Amino acid sequence: MMNASQRLFLALFLSLEIVLTNSLSFNLILLLCFNALVIYRKIAWKRYGTYWLVAIIPSFGSFWSFYLYAQGDLAMRLHTGLVMGSRVIVLIFLGAWLVNGTKEAVLLQSLQQNLHLSNTFIYGMLAALNFMPRFKQAFQNIQAASQMRGVTLRWYQPTLYFKALIQAIQWSESLAMAMTAHGFQEGAKRSAYQQYPFKKIGFYWIALIAIVSVAMSYLPY
Amino acid sequence: MPLMVKNLSFSYREKQLFSDFSISLESGDFVLLMGPSGCGKSSLLKTLAGIYPQYGGKISGSSSINGCLLAEEKANDRAKQVGLLFQNPREQFVMQTVEEEFAFTLENLSVDPKQMSEKIDEVLERVGLSDFRKRLLSELSGGELQKVALAEVLLTGAKYLLLDEPFAAVDQASRADLQGLLASLAKEGYAILVSDHDDHGYLDKITAFYSFASGHFEPVEKEQWPKKKERKEVRIQKKQNRPVLFDLKNVAIENDQRHLIHQVELAITAGEWTLVTGPNGSGKSSFLKVLARLLKADGSMTYLGHDFSKWKKKDYYRQVTMLFQNSLDQFINITVEEEIQQVRQQSYQKLYWTDEKVSKVISTLGLDGLSNRSVYTLSGGQQKKLQLLLMVVMASPVLLLDEPLAGLDSESVRAVLALMTEVKDNLNITLLVVSHQVDQLASLVNRHLTLQNGEFVDEEVVAI
Numbered sequence: 001m002m003n004a005s006q007r008l009f010l011a012l013f014l015s016l017e018i019v020l021t022n023s024l025s026f027n028l029i030l031l032l033c034f035n036a037l038v039i040y041r042k043i044a045w046k047r048y049g050t051y052w053l054v055a056i057i058p059s060f061g062s063f064w065s066f067y068l069y070a071q072g073d074l075a076m077r078l079h080t081g082l083v084m085g086s087r088v089i090v091l092i093f094l095g096a097w098l099v100n101g102t103k104e105a106v107l108l109q110s111l112q113q114n115l116h117l118s119n120t121f122i123y124g125m126l127a128a129l130n131f132m133p134r135f136k137q138a139f140q141n142i143q144a145a146s147q148m149r150g151v152t153l154r155w156y157q158p159t160l161y162f163k164a165l166i167q168a169i170q171w172s173e174s175l176a177m178a179m180t181a182h183g184f185q186e187g188a189k190r191s192a193y194q195q196y197p198f199k200k201i202g203f204y205w206i207a208l209i210a211i212v213s214v215a216m217s218y219l220p221y
Numbered sequence: 222m223p224l225m226v227k228n229l230s231f232s233y234r235e236k237q238l239f240s241d242f243s244i245s246l247e248s249g250d251f252v253l254l255m256g257p258s259g260c261g262k263s264s265l266l267k268t269l270a271g272i273y274p275q276y277g278g279k280i281s282g283s284s285s286i287n288g289c290l291l292a293e294e295k296a297n298d299r300a301k302q303v304g305l306l307f308q309n310p311r312e313q314f315v316m317q318t319v320e321e322e323f324a325f326t327l328e329n330l331s332v333d334p335k336q337m338s339e340k341i342d343e344v345l346e347r348v349g350l351s352d353f354r355k356r357l358l359s360e361l362s363g364g365e366l367q368k369v370a371l372a373e374v375l376l377t378g379a380k381y382l383l384l385d386e387p388f389a390a391v392d393q394a395s396r397a398d399l400q401g402l403l404a405s406l407a408k409e410g411y412a413i414l415v416s417d418h419d420d421h422g423y424l425d426k427i428t429a430f431y432s433f434a435s436g437h438f439e440p441v442e443k444e445q446w447p448k449k450k451e452r453k454e455v456r457i458q459k460k461q462n463r464p465v466l467f468d469l470k471n472v473a474i475e476n477d478q479r480h481l482i483h484q485v486e487l488a489i490t491a492g493e494w495t496l497v498t499g500p501n502g503s504g505k506s507s508f509l510k511v512l513a514r515l516l517k518a519d520g521s522m523t524y525l526g527h528d529f530s531k532w533k534k535k536d537y538y539r540q541v542t543m544l545f546q547n548s549l550d551q552f553i554n555i556t557v558e559e560e561i562q563q564v565r566q567q568s569y570q571k572l573y574w575t576d577e578k579v580s581k582v583i584s585t586l587g588l589d590g591l592s593n594r595s596v597y598t599l600s601g602g603q604q605k606k607l608q609l610l611l612m613v614v615m616a617s618p619v620l621l622l623d624e625p626l627a628g629l630d631s632e633s634v635r636a637v638l639a640l641m642t643e644v645k646d647n648l649n650i651t652l653l654v655v656s657h658q659v660d661q662l663a664s665l666v667n668r669h670l671t672l673q674n675g676e677f678v679d680e681e682v683v684a685i
Contacts (some may be wrong), residue, residue, distance in 0.1 A: 130317050133359055142549040147534055148542040150567030174312035177272050183300030183329035191331045193324035
């Protein structure tokens with residue numbers, strides 16, 4: 001229905017609307033919708049549970065501070081607390097909908113094709129994302145290498161990060177050389193193996209959702 | 222139109238690496254370049270590919286094709302003419318999968334998207350990796366990565382192929398396959414310049430041979446080329462009745478959801494020097510990682526009679542250490558001096574490693590004069606030798622070595638093996654070595670395990 005860039009636009013629009021709207025019903029309807037969409041993606045239950053776990057503390061904290069210290073009587077403070085608390089959960093599930101339906105590489109390449117972002121920026125981001133598993137492995141190796149040499153490096157010790165940083169600088173230089181050797185030239189014209197064009201129907205959906213959501217923001221309570 | 226190189230000199234951080242290199246590389250040429258570790262082979266190839274001086278160093282002289290200076294061409298135009306295969310296979314890919322990586326290169330060269338798929342299949346078939354299109358690069362072995370890198374270079378359509386020690390982590394069979402492929406590419410009209418430490422398999426295929434001496438790469442007359450070695454089998458000198466260190470039963474090792482090894486029973490005994498061989502991607506490195514507790518596996522695995530996954534890591538790593546395939550993973554300080562001092566302080570054999578002995582080994586390995594250098598600016602060979610020095614000075618009872626000879630010239634290999642023999646005999650260290658370079662190892666090891674169809678088999682001989 002929507003390409004990756006259009007999904008991002010919709011997510012950004014709804015995020016903005018969520019933070020500007022003072023309606024609990026609006027938040028709850030969106031939460032139900034995005035929860036259903038995330039479950040529809042058939043993600044692992046562990047991951048789904050993690051979203052709730054991540055959401056629960058900031059959501060409760062937000063609710064509690066507004067409930068206790070916001071202006072107005074008890075009913076108003078309760079309403080404000082619930083709006084603020086539910087807002088955190090909706091935003092997390094909106095983000096979950098976006099990332100579970102779109103591969104990072106596809107989103108970046110789609111943005112490059114649709115918004116003509118710099119290739120250097122896009123491939124820099126892609127390379128950084130691809131480095132993540134290597135970072136994880138590197139941390140494990142650095143810790144093991146240190147222990148094999150009689151030094152225990154804990155996760156909170158700067159030496160571990162310093163070493164990882166040096167490796168990252170080293171990688172980035174090697175990677176830049178490899179990109180150059182494989183013909184990457186900043187600003188040069190490139191073709192595209194996969195095309196991610198805007199879809200007309202995607203804009204209709206964005207317009208429809210925008211109209212409905214704006215209308216919903218006037219719901220009582 | 223040849224690739225003309227005239228009086229090319231290169232210096233890095235005020236140090237001249239090579240000077241006055243000239244060559245006319247023409248269609249059909251297959252040139253082998255040999256020289257000791259750190260002499261500048263990688264820098265020469267990077268300079269020819271236009272990577273230097275863009276990424277550092279100073280050059281004088283020129284390299285050009287049809288009168289166009291390569292250093293002045295745009296990267297996407299240059300890549301269509303000159304392809305470079307890097308020494309470290311893990312540091313030459315941008316994307317996650319083989320297909321995405323190849324598409325990236327084709328996109329850089331503005332190839333028509335309709336032709337891309339076909340081209341990708343074509344080059345993968347050429348290097349014998351037809352079913353690798355969707356594979357994750359992070360899960361491939363060193364040898365598989367080099368084949369993918371070669372395929373990527375072929376994909377660019379470049380007719381001048383520069384290969385920087387392409388077979389350092391490739392098994393003998395794949396090495397022979399790829400050398401045959403390079404020879405056939407040369408016959409088809411490609412011009413190939415390859416640097417290597419080992420002349421094995423090249424001598425009946427190359428058209429020219431360059432060697433490094435006194436700061437120069439000079440052509441060697443055909444009569445003076447190294448002689449082709451005859452293949453032979455070396456019988457293993459086995460040791461009997463040793464106490465068991467590692468005892469493995471029903472062990473299953475997987476990587477990238479691929480079943481690699483299922484071993485019903487395997488024991489590694491104390492004081493042995495075991496050589497582990499097998500095809501690329503068969504699981505040799507994964508096996509060492511399991512013993513070093515860097516990779517999980519199913520089954521019963523004990524060290525000195527106790528399940529080693531239950532040992533505290535700190536205690537386990539006092540017993541078992543590993544020489545990583547990637548040297549940079551081993552270093553925890555910045556300079557060579559800091560690294561050596563650190564292991565001397567922590568060594569389990571402080572009395573053995575006297576000042577005199579350490580200095581002698583540093584000198585034997587050709588690492589003298591480098592004490593203030595950052596470990597990150599050493600050449601690949603120097604890093605490998607330093608890495609080995611550090612681990613033998615630590616002198617844990619068991620040392621696992623993953624490709625300790627990769628990227629080393631023959632003199633360095635001799636020095637490294639002499640050092641390993643010395644510490645094994647004097648300190649009774651158990652060595653377990655994964656290596657594709659077996660020529661000089663064969664007469665030293667006490668056991669030879671080969672991985673065949675996912676299972677280790679004890680061999681009586683090592684074929685060299």
